Amino acid sequence: MASPNSTKRGVVLVADDDPVMRLLMLEMLGQVGLDGIEAEDGAQAVAYFQSMSPDLILLDVEMPNMDGFSACREIRRIETGAPVPIIMVTGGDDIEAVTNAYEVGATDFVSKPINWPILGHRVLYVLRASDAIVRLRAADAHNRAVLAAIPDTFFRLNRDGFYLDYEPGHERPGHGNISAFPMEACIGKHVTEVFPRDIAERLVEQMRAVLDTQHIRSVDYELVRFGAVHHFEARLVATGASEVLGLVRDISERKRTEEQIRRLAYCDSLTGIPNRQAFLETLERELHRSKTGNKKFAVLFMDLDAFKRINDTLGHNVGDSLLKVVSERLRETIRPSDLVARGDQSHNLARLGGDEFTILIPDLERVDHALNVAQRVKEAMRRPFLIDGNEIFVTASIGISLFPEDGDDCDSLLKFADTAMYHAKNCGKNNAKLYSSSLTMQIMSHVKLEVGLRKALKNQELYLLYQPQIEVRTGEIVGVEALVRWRHPERGIVSPTEFIPLAEETGLIVPIGEWVLRTACNQAMAWHRIARRSLRMAVNLSAKQFKDENLSQIVISALHDTGLDPKMLELELTEGTLMDDARATMATLEQLRAIGVYLSIDDFGTGYSSMNYLKRFDVRALKIDKSFICGLPQDTENAAITRAIIAMAHGLKMVVVAEGVETDEQLLMLQEYGCDMVQGFYLGHPSPHEAITQILLQPCAAAPAPAK
Numbered sequence: 007m008a009s010p011n012s013t014k015r016g017v018v019l020v021a022d023d024d025p026v027m028r029l030l031m032l033e034m035l036g037q038v039g040l041d042g043i044e045a046e047d048g049a050q051a052v053a054y055f056q057s058m059s060p061d062l063i064l065l066d067v068e069m070p071n072m073d074g075f076s077a078c079r080e081i082r083r084i085e086t087g088a089p090v091p092i093i094m095v096t097g098g099d100d101i102e103a104v105t106n107a108y109e110v111g112a113t114d115f116v117s118k119p120i121n122w123p124i125l126g127h128r129v130l131y132v133l134r135a136s137d138a139i140v141r142l143r144a145a146d147a148h149n150r151a152v153l154a155a156i157p158d159t160f161f162r163l164n165r166d167g168f169y170l171d172y173e174p175g176h177e178r179p180g181h182g183n184i185s186a187f188p189m190e191a192c193i194g195k196h197v198t199e200v201f202p203r204d205i206a207e208r209l210v211e212q213m214r215a216v217l218d219t220q221h222i223r224s225v226d227y228e229l230v231r232f233g234a235v236h237h238f239e240a241r242l243v244a245t246g247a248s249e250v251l252g253l254v255r256d257i258s259e260r261k262r263t264e265e266q267i268r269r270l271a272y273c274d275s276l277t278g279i280p281n282r283q284a285f286l287e288t289l290e291r292e293l294h295r296s297k298t299g300n301k302k303f304a305v306l307f308m309d310l311d312a313f314k315r316i317n318d319t320l321g322h323n324v325g326d327s328l329l330k331v332v333s334e335r336l337r338e339t340i341r342p343s344d345l346v347a348r349g350d351q352s353h354n355l356a357r358l359g360g361d362e363f364t365i366l367i368p369d370l371e372r373v374d375h376a377l378n379v380a381q382r383v384k385e386a387m388r389r390p391f392l393i394d395g396n397e398i399f400v401t402a403s404i405g406i407s408l409f410p411e412d413g414d415d416c417d418s419l420l421k422f423a424d425t426a427m428y429h430a431k432n433c434g435k436n437n438a439k440l441y442s443s444s445l446t447m448q449i450m451s452h453v454k455l456e457v458g459l460r461k462a463l464k465n466q467e468l469y470l471l472y473q474p475q476i477e478v479r480t481g482e483i484v485g486v487e488a489l490v491r492w493r494h495p496e497r498g499i500v501s502p503t504e505f506i507p508l509a510e511e512t513g514l515i516v517p518i519g520e521w522v523l524r525t526a527c528n529q530a531m532a533w534h535r536i537a538r539r540s541l542r543m544a545v546n547l548s549a550k551q552f553k554d555e556n557l558s559q560i561v562i563s564a565l566h567d568t569g570l571d572p573k574m575l576e577l578e579l580t581e582g583t584l585m586d587d588a589r590a591t592m593a594t595l596e597q598l599r600a601i602g603v604y605l606s607i608d609d610f611g612t613g614y615s616s617m618n619y620l621k622r623f624d625v626r627a628l629k630i631d632k633s634f635i636c637g638l639p640q641d642t643e644n645a646a647i648t649r650a651i652i653a654m655a656h657g658l659k660m661v662v663v664a665e666g667v668e669t670d671e672q673l674l675m676l677q678e679y680g681c682d683m684v685q686g687f688y689l690g691h692p693s694p695h696e697a698i699t700q701i702l703l704q705p706c707a708a709a710p711a712p713a714k
């Protein structure tokens with residue numbers, strides 16, 4: 007063929023012993039833009055083919071020396087001769103010559119007498135056709151090379167689902183392709199003979215969809231190959247109106263990775279049970295199912311009581327181990343009949359985070375059922391957990407919300423179960439409570455109070471009252487207890503019994519406590535200046551304040567800034583605060599003692615009441631709780647307890663203060679028992695500082711007038 011730069015369309019070798027014929031042929035070829043080379047016989051034609059590489063050969067059958075058939079055969083034998091188009095010129099009606107021509111490798115033939123006007127066009131057509139064949143062969147070789155290079159198995163199926171072709175890929179070197187079947191097991195077979203029925207049906211269905219839409223589709227399936235389950239993906243593409251090409255790839259690795267990602271996204275890494283995201287999706291599905299099926303379900307929200315304490319005292323490793331065994335125990339507890347209706351129950355239990363777990367109870371017929379599950383969960387949690395040789399006791403608080411009674415969306419149901427759980431905790435822990443709309447109101451007012459408390463200090467809404475402490479022996483006022491009050495802009499005076507727990511919960515107790523301490527120290531110094539008398543100032547310290555690592559610094563700076571003698575400051579702690587974490591308590595007490603302040607135990611008798619324990623803490627005073635005093639003198643039991651406490655405290659060289667003294671009889675009895683100091687409404691209500699100043703300025707200090 008002519009080079010791409012040539013203006014000629016090709017070079018034709020014309021072999022004929024008749025010079026006239028050759029001349030005419032060259033003339034006709036020239037008409038259509040083709041060049042010609044002449045050969046007089048077959049041998050010359052073979053020689054010229056080799057030396058001049060024509061694009062096409064016109065070979066007369068009958069020639070001297072070597073006839074056209076032999077020349078054709080010779081040329082085909084030559085390596086470069088295979089693809090060149092050869093047109094044989096045969097005698098008219100010589101069918102045998104035509105047959106022979108094809109047998110020896112001719113591409114086409116023209117018969118004599120030659121139709122000269124169309125000869126050139128005929129040659130051009132054959133040239134074009136042969137060019138197309140060359141390109142087709144190249145494309146085919148290219149396709150085969152591509153298919154050989156990719157690891158996938160490929161196959162062709164006809165519309166009826168029969169294999170037309172099958173080429174195993176080479177995914178695993180040395181093992182062949184794991185997705186592939188032997189070629190002979192497929193070609194000519196129907197897919198149902200190769201695959202299990204369900205996979206075959208899906209393949210046929212998708213194949214038809216591919217043919218109908220001419221869009222690519224894929225089919226995922228699992229097969230056991232070489233003793234292991236493998237995942238495959240077959241991508242199907244239409245290659246015509248009734249044929250589909252398929253590429254099969256082993257996607258087991260990808261599936262494994264996907265599963266791992268799914269597990270990471272949906273499983274709680276510590277306990278292995280579903281996490282918040284998974285639970286929310288399960289809840290969403292259950293909501294839809296229950297709405298359409300007109301069914302009910304319950305959401306249980308469980309939180310361990312005092313988990314933080316376990317974490318803080320025994321360490322996070324023990325805390326983590328506890329959460330693991332808690333989740334196992336929950337799994338065992340809720341498995342049997344609670345989740346009857348569902349196939350996959352593993353998603354009905356989840357860990358939302360921290361020590362919060364949720365349980366979904368579908369197909370709830372009676373509320374009792376949810377309460378029973380909660381009861382069982384509570385009991386399961388109460389059994390001791392043995393972790394790293396520690397026997398750990400926990401309890402759980404559980405809140406329950408119901409669909410459709412409490413809400414009809416996931417967020418509300420989860421939030422309400424959480425609200426009910428908080429309510430259960432506030433009701434003394436180890437409780438299970440159903441949600442009710444009034445709880446939201448309670449929580450709202452709680453939240454409102456909290457918002458107000460955050461502003462109370464800045465807005466100067468807090469103030470102190472002081473209750474006198476009287477020495478029994480002399481009847482003189484020797485100290486006061488500072489008691490905080492909150493003047494709420496809307497609610498009026500709020501009792502500390504209401505806002506101190508809230509301040510503890512929110513951590514606001516630390517700045518509030520510091521303000522109380524500074525104000526009280528300041529006031530003690532003010533009295534010292536005005537009345538030239540020293541009163542011991544008692545200040546309550548809550549457990550949270552006691553655990554604050556800056557406590558001693560706060561005390562030091564309050565004393566330093568006000569100039570109060572440390573001996574005139576007494577910090578009141580409850581037994582619970584001291585017993586919480588003995589080691590840390592000792593260290594803090596050590597620091598406080600080094601400062602020189604006094605310590606006393608408030609509300610004594612209501613908690614552990616362990617004298618031995620108190621001895622170790624070296625406290626100055628014991629305050630007998632008012633619940634023992636209020637029944638005196640009639641309540642003989644409380645009288646005996648009060649007497650015993652006073653005697654034992656004296657044995658340990660402690661001062662005893664009786665709280666809540668309201669009557670003369672009580673005072674007389676305490677005097678008789680040898681009580682050192684008394685405090686109570688009978689001797690003075692908590693009063694503003696001005697009232698105490700007046701008492702102090704009187705020549706003989708008497709009890710102050712009651713204050714609101």
Ligand SMILES: Nc1nc2c(ncn2[C@@H]2O[C@@H]3COP(=O)(O)O[C@H]4[C@@H](O)[C@H](n5cnc6c(=O)[nH]c(N)nc65)O[C@@H]4COP(=O)(O)O[C@H]3[C@H]2O)c(=O)[nH]1
Binds near residue numbers: 473488490522608688
């Ligand atoms: N029935 C009766 N009650 C009497 C009598 N005498 C005194 N009281 C009341 O008994 C409580 C004694 O204080 P508490 O046991 O430390 O109990 C305190 C204390 O635990 C806490 N609190 C008060 N102020 C503070 C503070 O500044 N910081 C901290 N952390 N807690 C405080 O709030 C609790 C309650 O304080 P208040 O309401 O002021 O209640 C005070 C006081 O008003 C009496 O004769 N009869």
